[in-house]
Amino acid sequence: MKTHFAPFTDLEDIEQAPCGTWLGESPELSGDWAEVDCLLCQKRKERIIAAAADEERFIVEQMGDMAAFMRAEG
């Protein structure tokens, strides 16, 4: 069985690896690229990392908006 990359902390709810592979009942997942031997994951590595970075930026942006909102309110 291949080990797929999974950056998530909540592994219980994962049905599909970031590479698009549907996972079975006991999926092999790792947040460490050195342990990932799924070729699809490795091939999409940069895109997966970029997507995670995008999400992070979005969350940070939202938090910034909220902080600005609260400053404006207060």
Ligand SMILES: [Zn+2]
């Ligand atoms: Zn994979």
